[in-house]
Amino acid sequence: MKTVVLVTAIGTVAASHIVSEIKKTNEYYIIGADINPANQVATSAEVDEFHKFPSAIADIEGYISFVLDFCIKKNVEYYFAIIDEEVANLSAHRSLFEGHGIKLCIANDSLIKICHYKDKFNQWIEKEMPEIAVKTFSRIEDIGDTDYPLFVKPVEGRASIGCKKISNKDELFQHLKEADIKNIIIQQYVSGEIIAVDLVRNALTGQMCQVQRTEHLRNSSGCGIAVEIIDDQQLHCICDELMQRLQLNGVVNAEFFRTETGYKIIEVNPRFSAGTSFSCMAGCNTVMSALRIAQKKDCSFAEVISGQHFAKKYETYRLN
Known part of the structure; x- marks a missing residue:
């Protein structure tokens, strides 16, 4: 009997590729789940079994109860999640799953606690690696006329939702009428080329791998x-220093601005990136690495060769 793997949100770019990589091994029974029905999710045709799941965001505690019960009934041994809120929620309840032999293929809890909330991450990076930190304003009173333009983003968010460039004081106060200042981050606006890096570290073996990519084309959700x-x-x-200081054990994604004066970090996403397929094709199979780390085994990395170009396209599938 094959080992059972659960992959949620398989309608997303990252989860779709996670399914593809696991399927190539022919060693696992893949259960896919999504909030949308099978006839609206192309990847539903690629899994051994599909289930429509409730939202992982709408009812945080209720979701944990639901998915834990599901995993127990279906004998799930490995669980991949890539929605930010779901990852954070699972991390907070990891012991419940591990108590039933269910291994979560997500990063270590300490990293997720720091990186999921942008305000906590900003505080951490300013303390630990200030040379790459973007200036953050904790009080409106500290913002002077010469500090504009600014950039605001939600403390807890994804896919560039709620992010906005602020050009002047009037725009800032208008934005604050619509958003609670406690739930947003106000930073210096930085312009530069965006570099995304998928990071892998096996804390047990000390193995590390990274795939850096310049994103020449990006969609409105920040997907390369x-x-x-x-x-x-x-x-x-x-990135090596970042992985070690965060004690990374698993797979995450970091984004940077490359400016004329050096690199500034945008954020660390404590989950698989939408560019997972790029890293896997480039030589660092982040999907199988996450499985190996969860299994407490050595990772296997191929050589990552710079200069490779990759592009995505849309395809149409018939779903009956």
């Missing part, structure tokens, strides 16, 4: 459409 694999040694050192 056309990328080039690069190998910047300065950024490589920064």
Whole structure:
């Protein structure tokens, strides 16, 4: 009998590729889940079994009870999740799942606690690696006329939802009428080329891998459409230090601005990125690495060669 793996939100770009990579091994029985029905999710045709799940966001505690019961009934041994809120929720209840032999293929809890909430991450990066931190304003009174433009983003968010450039004081106060200041981050606006890096670290073995990519084309949700694999040694050192200081055990994604004066970090997403397929094709199979880390085994990395170009396209599937 094959080992059972659950992958949720399989309608998303990252989860779809997670399914593809696991399926290639022919070693696992894959259960896919999504909030949408099978005839609206193309990847439903790629899994061994599909289930429509409730929202992982609408009822936080209720979802944990539901999915734990589901995993027990279906003998799930490995569980991949990539929606930010679901990852954070699972991390907070990891012991419940591990008590039933269900291994979560997500990063370590300490990292998720720091990186899921942008205000906590900003505080951490300013303390631990201030040279790459973007200036953050904790009080409106500290913002001067020369500090504009600014950039605001939600404390807890994803897919660039709620992010906005603020050009002047009037725009800032108008935005504050619509958003609670306790739930947003106000930062210096930084312009530069966006570099995304998928990071893997096996804390048990000390193995580390990273795939840096320049995103030449991006959609409105911040998903890279056309990328080039690069190998910047300065950024490589920064990411190695970042992984070690965060004690990463698993797979996450970091985003940076490459400016004329060096790198500034945007955020660390404590989950698989929408560019998971790029990293896997480039030589660092983040999906199988997450499985190996959950199994407490060595990872296997191929050589990541810079200069490779990758692009995504849309395809149409018939779902009956």
